[in-house]
Amino acid sequence: MKLLRRLAIVAALAIVASAGAAAGAELLAGDPAALPWSSAPGLLGPITESGRTGWDCVPEHAARARTAAGAALPQD
Numbered sequence: 001m002k003l004l005r006r007l008a009i010v011a012a013l014a015i016v017a018s019a020g021a022a023a024g025a026e027l028l029a030g031d032p033a034a035l036p037w038s039s040a041p042g043l044l045g046p047i048t049e050s051g052r053t054g055w056d057c058v059p060e061h062a063a064r065a066r067t068a069a070g071a072a073l074p075q076d
Contacts, residue, residue, distance in 0.1 A: 058072075065071040 062071045062073075
């Protein structure tokens with residue numbers, strides 16, 4: 001009897017929670033046309049033998065290093 005009561009309470013709570021989530025989602029995205037458009041992502045250039053065009057960062061320089069010491073690998 002206790003198990004049946006617990007299952008009924010759990011089911012009721014799950015129904016209430018999912019109904020609340022559905023109502024909140026409807027309020028947030030009721031009109032998809034009203035949502036703002038995001039800008040297009042900035043794309044990187046192609047990777048060539050000289051490296052990735054448009055990137056000048058430490059990991060890119062480390063990847064192009066000719067020796068392990070120049071690649072700034074962690075010391076074990």
